[in-house]
Amino acid sequence: MISAGIDLGAKTTKVVILADNKIVSQCLELTGIDQAQTAEKALSNALEKANLSRDAVNFIVATGVGRNAVSFANKEISDVAADARGIIYLLPDARTVIDIGAEEGRAIKCFADGRVQDFAINEKCAAGAGTFVETMARALEVDVEEFGKMSLRSTNTIAMNAQCTVFAESEVVSLVHAKTAKEDISKAIHDAIASRIISMVRRVGVEEKIAVIGGVAKNPGFIDSLKRGLEINEILIPDEPEFTGALGAALTKA
Amino acid sequence: MRAHYGYKDGSGEYFIVLDTDQCNACKECIIACPAGVFEIIVDDYDEEVAAVVEEHRNKLKYSCAPCKPTSGYNELPCVKACIPVAISHSW
Known part of the structure; x- marks a missing residue:
């Protein structure tokens, strides 16, 4: 077959x-x-x-x-x-799946047989999706792959206030002009994306183990932010x- | 399955939650909703259930606004009409 x-x-x-x-x-x-x-x-x-x-x-x-x-x-x-x-x-151990595509983020709770138990999709805002990561990497003038790794080298935690991709980009430009380290900006951006995803995951309820799929799962900076935000040590990635x-x-x- | 249809943006979280295990596809929500937010679909497991129409999923705050006056409201028509209590709103 x-x-x-x-x-x-x-x-x-x-x-x-x-x-x-x-x-x-x-x-x-x-x-x-x-x-x-x-x-x-x-x-x-x-x-x-x-x-x-x-x-x-x-x-x-x-x-x-x-x-x-x-x-x-x-x-x-x-x-x-x-x-x-x-x-x-x-x-097979995954029970909560976070799928981050280019334009949508999804949180899914599933049964052991692969059926869906609960799900939530953010249908509107790009701020918790892959395109946001790319836009922010472009604003910082770094390669997307490097952008993710950079976040792990950050030494300072700064907050990003803008909710919207467009405003976030201008906030990044302001931070660059204020001579903020790119590593710290990268971490702030990943934390902001993760917080949006986490609020969606909490809607369906967190059940371990948690797996992340979609292209953004390859971004170590985002995975690190997600772990800190969800206060868990282990995230499964295929x-x-x-x-x-x-x-x-x-x-x-x- | 609890299906959360909607979005979160800078102003808040706007989700309609449909409990598909409770839903019996009676169509009362379709009749009750003045904005036409609901439809009956056949889901991935071949069951007939209510869902939020795709074009409303990214504007629920506005679609549902007429039933949610700022001066307060008691019961939403969709929630009231749903006999098996399968519909809830997050805002």
Whole structure:
């Protein structure tokens, strides 16, 4: 049985191919403007990697914000259901999942069988999402990867007051002009993002163990802020956190 | 499952919480809500449940404002109409 999961996100599209519930191939592409074309391209690239033909795929499940654009999918499921399913496959001990995508943050509490118990999505504000991190890194003129690591070297705690991405950017510029160390600004930004995510996690209730998925899970500065904010020592992160949703979709066969 | 639909922004937290285990998809909330905030969907586990319409999820503060006058309110029409007590508001 070969199944494919396509997670058409706001920024990137992820595909995971499973053969008898084992991952055989995965592929990530920038979503761009034409979502349908990207879905097609990502799927064919993933199939090529696994040396499989399109006909060999028995079932295709789409998820993500652009899931409606995947016309060839046999089934569509929500991001929340896909995330829960995917994380339990990768990390069976996880009960609370924090998924930080490019434009949305989600907090999901799940059962041991991969079903969703409670969930909350921040549908509006970008301040707790991946694009915010990128915008702030740009304002500080550092690479996104370096931006995350920088936060860990901070020696001073300063507070960021702005709630909104646009105002936060001007606050960062003011801090730069006040000769504040970039490391400290980086930490303040990560703390601000984490506090927004934490308030959402508390809505659904914190239950250990906690896992973080989505591209932002690779940012050590954010993970450190999250640990301090939630007052926990351990946060689980899968090896390739951005593929969790696509994996969960692929696991959701008819 | 408790589904939290809404958002948090600089002015506060605006979430409608729907307890899908309690919801029996009776559609009373759809009839009661003057803003058309609710709909019945088939969720990921093939169950019919109430949900917040996507276009309202990022403007609930405004969609629900007519039922929440600043001078105070007693009961919200959606909460009152929901017999199995599946609907609650965070603000």
